[in-house]
Amino acid sequence: MAANNQTLPSKEGSLFRHLVQNYESKQYKKGLKAAEQILRKFPNHGDTQAMKALILNNQGKQEEAFDLCKLALKNSMKSHICWHVYGLLYRSVKNYEEAIKAYRFALKLDPESQQIQRDLALLQVQMRDYAGFVQSRNTMLQARPQLRQNWTALAVALHLNGELDKAENVMHRYEETLKQPPPKSDIEHAEAVLYKNTVIAEQGDVQRALEQLDSISKSALDRTSIMELRADYLLRLDKKEEAEKAYRALLDRNTEKRAYYEGLEKALGLDRTKSEDQEKFREVYQAYADKSQRIDAARRIPLDFLQGDAFRTHADGYLRRMFNKGVPSTFANVKQLYSEPEKLSTIQALVEGYANEEPQANGGAEKSEANGSTDGSHKVNGTNKANDWALSVNYFLAQHYNYYVSQDLDKARKYIDKAISLNSSKTDYTYHMTRARVLKHLGDVDAASKAMNEAREMDLKDRYINTKCAKYQLRNDENEVAVNTMGLFTRKEAVGGPLGDLLDMQCVWYITEDGESNLRQGKLSLALKRFKAVYDIFETWYEDQFDFHSFSLRKGMIRAYIDMIRWEDKLREHPFFTRAALSAIKVYLLLHDKPELAKGGQANGAGGDSAAEKKKAAKKAKKEAEKAEAERKAAAAKKAQPKAVDDDGATKKEDPDPQGLELLKTEKPLEEAMKYLSPLLELSPKNIDGQIAGFEVYIRRKKYLPALKCLLAAYGINPDHPKCHELGGRFKLAIDNLPEPLPKQSQDVIQELYLSRLSPKSLHECNEEYLESHKQSAPHIQSVVRFRHVLKPGEEETKSKGVKDLLATLELPRTSLRDAQEGSQLLEDIQAGADAKKAYVEAARKRWSEASGFKA
Structure with a gap:
């Protein structure tokens, strides 16, 4: 290690090695002490300065670390250590492009360094530079071909880069290098063999995949995957008899998995749309239902394809069975059927018929004439279940009439009140929770919040109902009450109280609901703060994959790793990200349209108040903001208060902007909105709300072609959407009133794609x-x-x-x-x-x- 063409003497060289060891073992104080000792004698030693910078960065002193590392590069421009550290610093601040540049320069100086090569490869796959990833992994394999991990990693790189045949070839070549077969207990080898099989199948060569699967089936450890893949391959190869046996074997292992039943249907050549196949379907499912009274799927699935009287008969038997057993989730299990109006009306008629039945003295009940005859349906094991039957029926009807497709909230309230009166349990909050839901749909969010809290108080140890209650309190804009409710189940020692723990635990639903609540109240700064927190959580989830690039290969979990990579690529399609992003864009559009809102952070009453009232409200909001800032500074000034630490013992940074006031002061709200908009348009192009938000941002940025693209996309998704008419008119109005004409090429595109199709009438x-x-x-x-x-x-x-x-x-x-x-x-x-x-x-x-x- 040289600095200014100098080599450290043996004593300082030994100290430098200790410095590296101290960094790797996270003994930062000892490391800094060793660095200072070296720098006292050799103040311009670049490698030591670089290592010291690395330690400072890990202690949270990023600016100081970058300055020191730049000085180290100045002193030792040709040191691979300095360039490697420079890349590590950029990686720590998520600037992967610069980190990759630094790594590449370090590799030029030390082409044999496995550590630098590995760090570069990790960044390349993180950035989805699959071509570069292939190159790096190939280099690493050439350097150390004795490691199985390097073979597997190259195969994964080729797979992700779309070179499936080459990926298979790499796995095959590795197998040829084995002098003796690995033991059966070798999980890593078993996974690698299964991974190779999936690569063959993805190439479309299903027959060869099946043959390879059969050859490894006896030694494979993941029996379920082997059976599932084999059944799938047989079905795709149209070997229906063998596929039938394969799916029946799977059903013997798990009789509740719908995918197995669907596979069996295809293997038997049955078609749900053909009425002549209904009886065969019924026989297949009845055979499985007869195997055990506990099997539900075989009894429920026929309701999806049966029609007419056959559906009515089967639904009658299924519903009676569930009501006799008192299963609260019965409605949730059948509500998918409501997409077909005939089935909805049939189920409604059946259950209303049950509600009119009078229980017999022996515990049975006479069926109404519409439902056929009975012989004591409500008598189970000789026990009178009449009350439980009535409770189940009323609860089902309450949910039925509360559901949006069949909604009649007056009836829903009547049935849920009756169910509550029949419920003898003092701790079963299920029915009270549904009552709260009915009140919510009636629009009485205050009463719904109180009803849900009453349900919560019935079982104070249940986290689920506690969470539901907090959600309803947020919908009623009771933010302080909601956070206290959540605080009953958060860590008491958490820094920042319950809210701090919810942020640490990445409780996305709560943060999103809290943000939307603040937005409804016009508290724009707090709303933005919450939406930014959700954005950061998704960023963290994306960044979290970094550790798995090496971990998954080290543990040999390759199939799961490929699934993770593909899942991460679609991460921001998640509904909570969409909700938070759309709401954040709404706030930034408000800030662009009404810049004065940034001064007070309040949006309430902006439309209808007088100028004097607006001024008064702004003044009040400004005072509140100043008070909050003063309180924050006072809290920060308390030196006696111990510093917060996280689970790893590192000092936690204090939030310098707990109210989100700095977020509100942005001078370029539309550019901030783009951070949320870009993932929406890229990953959720079929979301019409995202396209509408895109139009709103682009039209304000005077980017007319992107705005037109969003408008046309919205028309393509749903041309009858009310917003399409409004946005189309606004686009025409904007084009007609341009201060200066657009470039000729843009005019031609707009004319051809949109203006030429419009009516000649006025807007x-x-x-x-x-x-x-x-x-x-x-x-x-x-x-x-x-x-x-x-x-x-x-x-x-x-x-x-x-x-x-x-x-x-x-x-x-x-x-x-x-x-x-x-x-x-x-x-x-x-x-x-x-x-x-x-x-x-x-x-x-x-x-x-x-x-x-x-x-x-």
Whole structure:
């Protein structure tokens, strides 16, 4: 190790080796002491400076570490250690591009370094540079071909790069190098052999995959995977008799897995759409149902394909069996059938018939005439189960009428109240929880929150109901109460209290709900803080795969590793990321449209208050923000307070912006919005809300071609979506009012793809025609009103017309509570005035008397 063409003397050289060992064993204090000893005699020794920088970085002193490492590079530009450390520093701050550059330079200086080569390979797969990953892994294999891990890693690299035949060849070549067969207990070898089989199958050579699978089946450790793959291959090769045997063998192991039944159906050549196959289907499933009273799948699955009287008979038997057993999840198990109206009505008629049955004195019950005859259905093992039967029936009907497809909330409330009266258990909160859900759908979020809390108090040791209660409290905007409820099950010693523990434990649902609650209340800074936390959690999940690039290969879990890589590639398709991203984009659009909101962090009342009230509210919000900042500084000034440490014993950084005020002060809100928007458009292109958000961002950034792309994508997903009409009109309006013309090429694209297809009528005429053709849909009418306001903002006649149209939506039979709430918000957006809002609320109250937003 040289610095300025100097080699350290033996004493300092020994100290440097100790320094490296101290870093690797995380003895940072000893390492720093050794570094200082060397630097006292050799102050410009680059390698020592680099190692010291590495230790400082691990102690959280990133800026100091980078400065010292740059100085080390200046002193020892041709030191591979300095360049390697420089790459490690960039890797620690997630700047992988710069880290890869540094590693490559280090490799030029020391091509034989396995450590640098391995670090480079890990970054390449993290960045999905599969071509580079193949090259690095090939180099590592050439250097150390005796390690099985290097062979496997090269095969994985080729697999991920789409070179399946080469991946198989690498695995085959490794097997040829084995002098004797590995023992049966060698898990790593067993996994590698199965991995090779999946690679063969992915090439489409199913016959060869089957032959290879049969050759390894006796020595394989994962018996279930072997059986599943074999059954799948036989089916794909149309060897139906053998496939049937394979799937029946799987069903003997697990009679509840639907995929096995579906495979058996295909092997038997049965088609669910053919009525002549129904009897054969029924026989197959009945044979499995007869094997044990505990099997549910074989009794439930026939309901998916049976029709008419056959469905009615089977559903009657299935439902009676479940009600006799008192299974609370019966409705959840059959609600998928509600996608077919005939089956919905059949189930409804059957269960309502059960509700009218009178229990017999011997514990049985007479079936109603519509349901056939019975011989004491409610008598199980000689025990009177009449009360349990009635409880199950009423609970099912409560859920049935609470479900959106068959919703009748008055009936739902009647049945759940009856179920609660029949429930003798003082700790079974199930029925009270459903009552809270009914109240939520009625719109009474306050009563729903209280009802869910009553359910929680029935079993204080149950974490599930505690979590449900907190969710309902957040929906009622009781943020402090909700965090205290969650605090009953968080770590008491957690830094930052319950909320700090929820953030540490990456409790995404809570953080998302809390953010949405703050957004509803107009607390934009806190809302942004929560959505940023969700964004960071998904970033962490993506970064967490880094350790598995080496761990999975070391443990030989290759198939699971490939699955993980593919899952990580689609990570941000997750619904919670979508929710948080769309909400964050909404906040940033607000900040762009109304920059004054950044001063106070409040958005409530921005639409309808007077100028004086707005000024007063802003002043109050500013005072609250200053008070919060002062409290934060006072807390930070308490020196006696011990520093927080995490589970690894490292000092935790204090959050410098707990209220999210700095996030709110961004000068470029649309650029911040792009961080959330890009993953949505890339990974969830079929999400129409994401495309709408994309249009809103791009049109404000004056990026007209990307805005058109989002608009056309939205039309492609659902051309009748109300937002499509509104956004299309706004795009035409923006193009017609450009301050300067677009480039000729852009004009041609816009003309060809969109403008040429539009009606020659004016935007106002098109808007009114759209209203005439969608008079029965509240969301479409709201879209018309919103676009009217865009065409003629602030015009009293436009406002008056909009109020009239919105009031009319309350009389439409298809208008939902959510539609009505959207209409109420729209009145504020167009600044319709207090009288219009009052009239709207009074009209809505007649229909949704219990909804929190419309209560007197």
